[in-house]
Amino acid sequence: MSDMVKNLLLWLVVAIVLMSVFQGIVPGDNDEDTNSNYTQFIQDVRQGLIREVKIEDRTITGLRRSGERFETYIPTAYDKDLLNDLIEQNVRVVGVPPEERSILGQILISWFPMLLLIGVWIFFMRQMQGGGGKGAMSFGKSKARLMGEDQIKTTFKDVAGCDEAKEEVQELVEYLKDPGKFQKLGGKIPKGVLMVGQPGTGKTLLAKAVAGEAKVPFFAISGSDFVEMFVGVGASRVRDMFEQAKKAAPCIIFIDEIDAVGRQRGSGHGGGNDEREQTLNQMLVEMDGFEGNEGIIVIAATNRPDVLDAALLRPGRFDRQVVVGLPDVRGREQIIKVHMRKVPLADDVEPNFIARGTPGFSGADLANLVNEAALFAARHNKRVVDMQDFEKAKDKIMMGAERKSMVMSEEEKTNTAYHEAGHAIVGRLVPKHDPVYKVSIIPRGRALGVTMYLPEEDKYSSSRVELESNIATLFGGRIAEEITLGAAGVTTGASNDIERATDIARRMVTEWGLSEKLGPIKYKADSNGMYSGEAPNSMSAETTRDIDAEIRSLIERNYQLAEKILTENRDVLETMKDALMKYETIDAKQIDDLMNRVEVREPASWAADKKEKDRADSDKKDSDKKDSDKNDSAKSDSDNTKQDDAKDSSDSDTDSKPSDS
Structure with a gap:
């Protein structure tokens, strides 16, 4: 049933209830016609004008002598004189016994409007609380979903790229x-394990794998499911959840996004009596209070451990913190192989090569990469997913989707080509920078052109030389x-480049201590964007001028x-611009040719597109040839049939011709 139909039925019920209540309160109008005039009826009885009457409750119907x-x-x-007058005038009186109703029926009829109002109120309360098939008074019941021992099929074989975290759990x-x-x-x-990591690194997947391996009941709930509009509901749900867990022990309770309810107390506007803080207090008591919770392990996940309350992180509650970080190149290769199990692959697909070309990708990003590659292959009606599909998927994720339909003037395309060529040339010739991976003037996402760099290996920090090289490349x-x-x-077009370069320079001076004049001192920005030392108002105007001068x-x-x-390298700039205007996208091999001032080879994407086009043309020719052969065969069969018919007709004529003899 659609939501519109439900709403119409709801308002129909409300209207019926209001009409019933209104009719019960407001008396109806009395008719003033002659038929319902009781005074006239008594006069007619006394004058002998009535032949017979039928009395039913307080209603009198009858027949006049006319x-x-x-x-x-x-x-x-009750009118005690009415019956005497009727008998004196020889009026035939018929009495109808009153309809007998059960006490239950009388109560139901009298309370029907009130019951309808209560039903409507229950419906609204269930809608406000999410319903879910629970009763109207089940606000304080836990919303945790219980999964049995055999319901979770995820195991440690489905988790890759986080070997240390797997060992911990x-x-x-x-x-x-x-x-x-x-x-x-x-x-x-x-008693508790807190999984910390960036979004998409596999915290929830790892918790499911623990439940799948342990084969124990698994209670799953989100931190936002505890907090409601009514104060005390969240605390009641926490109590109910732990009571259910005690009955099913040993078991696992998994709380996803615990920062929704576990934020540091005292930071809100409601003091210590608001709903979220009461919920957190109850959770603290349940995890390490007077009652023991033997056999209950609480696993929580968050990407904001810095905002959690200190009492929640102390030993005895969340004793262990498991960091689920971004995978390295070996971990990325393992994750890609896990997601490739359900995808038919071509022989040229190399997971190791894909892993080296996706630094900084999380497990969710890699899963999306494999899925996008499969979608690219499906669009071109391929039977398997090849390496070209993975390259297109990687470019789409890292640079954005191509907007080839966007109309750009020749002048604007030339400006974009010069701009991206400047980034690429400076990136190749500065002292230390990530290698240039690909340059494109095809609009992608919100950018008119893109220059992509890929590190040769995973990096976890940056030197001063690298940071200054990045600033120079951004201004290229x-x-x-x-x-x-x-x-x-x-x-x-350089607005974003200027913003990023200024941010790097400012952080080098104020956060990373890479300024010779200001030294290794951190200066922190306040809410107004001004920079000061750790102590308030400790930075002088002279220091502010020095920071600006260093930046x-x-x-x-x-x-x-x-x-x-x-x-x-003005000549290289011009030739790279010409190559971008011709090919629109060039990769590392073409950039090497340009930097070495040799003839530029065709990009690999061109060769792949040409190969795919030739394959499509070949398939079309084969299909046309098969159709042609089929038509020729059908035509030949038709001709043979006509010849046979003609021959049969000739034979028939010969047989029917009379003999000369």
Whole structure:
């Protein structure tokens, strides 16, 4: 049933209830016609004009001597003179016994409007509380979903790229299977395990794998399911959840996004009496209070451990924190192989190569990469997913979807080509920078062009040389426009580059201690964007001027470096612009040719597209040939049939011709 139909039925019920209540309260209008005039009826009785009457409750119907029927209503419950007058006038009186109703029926009729109102109120309360098939008074019941031992099929084989985290939680599985192994040595299993990591790294998947391996009941709930509009509901749900868990122990309780309810107390506007803080207090008591929760392990996941309350993280509650970080190159390869199990692959697919080309990807990103590659293959009616599909999927995820339908003028395409070529050339020639992976002037996402860099290996920190090289590379696009188009031709396309370069320079000076003049001191920005030391109002105006001067010095030094590189390689800038105008996208091999000042080979994407086009043309020719052969065969069969028919007709004529003899 659709929501519109439900709403219409609801308002129909409300209207019926209101009409019933209104009719019960407001008396109806009394008719004033002659038939219902009781005074006239009494006068007619006394004058002998009535032949017979029928009395039913307080309603009187009858027949006058003239043959006219009438109906009237006794205004009082009992009229003792009426019956005497009827008998004296020889009026035939017929009595009808009152309808007998059960006490239950009388109660139902009298309370029907009120019952309808109560039903409507219950319906609204269930809608406000999410319903879910529970009663209207089940606000304080836990919303945790209980999964049985065999309902979760995920195991540690389905989790890859986080070997250390798997080792940490594998101990929980061993404890749930054999508690005596730890108890005989006096060891206690952690009551709570907090999984910390960036979004998409596999925290929820790892918790499911623990339940799947342990084969124990698994209660799953989100932190937002505890908090409601009524104060005290969340605390009641926490109590109910732990009571259910005690009955099913040993078991696992998994709380996803616990930061929704576990934020530091005292930071809200409701003091200590607001709903969220009461819920957190109850959770603290249940995890390590007066009552023991033997056999119950709480696993929680969050990507914001910095906002959690300190009492929640202390030993005895969440004793262990398991960091589920971004996978390295080996972990990415394992994750890709896990997701490739359900995808038919071509022989040229190399998971190791894909893993090396996707630094910084999380498990969710890699799953999306495999899915996008399968979608690309399906669009071209391929039977298997090849390496070209994975390259297209990687470009789409890293650079955004292509917007080939976007109309750009030739002048704007030329400006974009100069801009992206400037980024690529400076990125190749600065002291230390990630290698240039691909340059494109096809609009992707919100950008008119993209220059992509890929590190040769996973990096976890950056040196001063790398940071300054990044600043120079970011200004390469603007400088290329200025060199080729003049100061008046510089466009607004470098706005994001300027913002990123300024942010790097400011953080080098104020956060990372990479300024020789200011030294290794951290300066923190306040709400107004001003920078100060750790103590309030500890930074003087002179220090503020020094910070601005150091930021400007960093930017100007690297701006001049990028300008020098592009001026010395003006010929490469022009040839790279021409290559981008011709091919729209060039990769590392074409950039090598341009930097070495040799003839540019065709991009690999062109060759792949040409190969795919040739294959499609070949399939079309084969299909056309088969159709042609089929038509020829059908035509030949038709001709043979016609010849046979003609021959049969000739034979028939010969047989029927009379003999000369």
